[in-house]
Amino acid sequence: MDLKVLYKLTYGLYVVGAFKDGRAVGCVVNTCFQITNDVPRVAVALNKNNYTLEAVKENKRFSLSIIAEDTDPSVIGRFGFMSSRDTDKYEAFGMEVIDYVPCVKGKFCGRLIAEVEQTVDCSTHVLVIARVVDTVEGNGVPMTYAYYHNVIKGKEPKNAPTYRAEEAEVAAGPKRRFECDVCFYVAETDGSDLPEDFVCPVCGVDRSHFHEID
Ligand SMILES: Cc1cc2nc3c(=O)[nH]c(=O)nc-3n(C[C@H](O)[C@H](O)[C@H](O)COP(=O)(O)O)c2cc1C
The missing domain is CATH 2.20.28.10 (Rubrerythrin, domain 2)
Known part of the structure; x- marks a missing residue:
């Protein structure tokens, strides 16, 4: 089976924000999609090693900030490659609380506030299914995963479901x-x-x- 075919699935990029023991934590995800419309629901896949998953399970409510092409790329660096276990990821950017959940300040295409309805265990990851309870308008062009790879030349850590092991070893x-x-x-x-x-x-x-x- 050629797993490279999976590279052709398309995604956007998002920052999940949640509180854990009163602290604002969060991480970057690409695995987010809308499931239903009448009652709007989204699904997000979170790695079991990510502190953000613990926060989302504990508080059952999180924000999802939709990254734009001109969102400060260091948001991706900080939220996507460091852990909230030992870092205050919001320190450099600032934070606002919307509907009881933390949102990193900055330029985003928009934000969703979601309440967890159920979780599905998928071995290394947990699929979090959540109802959208509020939205906040933003602006900009949503950053696709392809843009992140091709224009920003970004990579992803092993915890991302789409980690590309082969690409980490590019030819000299x-x-x-x-x-x-x-x-x-x-x-x-x-x-x-x-x-x-x-x-x-x-x-x-x-x-x-x-x-x-x-
Ligand atoms: C481009 C990109 C995409 C990512 N996608 C996901 C994802 O879909 N799910 C996930 O659990 N982690 C994903 N990650 C990895 C987490 O953001 C990363 O492991 C983070 O350090 C976890 O932080 P935490 O321990 O504070 O939760 C991604 C990271 C990057 C840079």
Whole structure:
């Protein structure tokens, strides 16, 4: 079976926000889709290792912020590659509480507030099925997963259901390649070192977090 065919499934990108023991936590997901319309419901797949799943199960209510093409990409770096277990992910961006759930501040296409109705155990992940109880308008063009990969050159961590193991081992090219140890973004140069003031375009860390690969 050629699992690469799965790469052709399309997705958007979202930030899930929830409270856990009074703290705002959250993570990036791509696996979100609408299920029903009359009573609007969405489903989100969350990895069992993600702290956000514990928060969603505990509070049964979460926000879903729809990432735009021009949302600050360091939101993806922070919410997608770090854990709320040991990081306050909202610190750098600010947070507002809407309908009792935390929402990261910034430019988003819109937000949904959802209440958990049921969860389905899917071995490594849990599918969370939730009723949409409120919406907040935003603006911008929704970022697709393809845009994230092709334009932002972003990757995903192992906890993402769509983690692409093969792509993590890309063939060596004639250029020099440097990988970020936080979000695995790969910067290419035409043979030179990374500039002193280089900053990761995805997660915002400085050059000291990059090491040469290949
Ligand atoms: C592009 C991208 C897509 C992701 N998609 C998912 C997803 O659909 N489900 C999931 O559980 N984790 C996904 N992740 C991984 C989580 O965001 C990541 O493991 C995060 O660090 C979990 O944080 P937490 O421990 O605070 O919950 C994705 C990450 C990225 C960068």
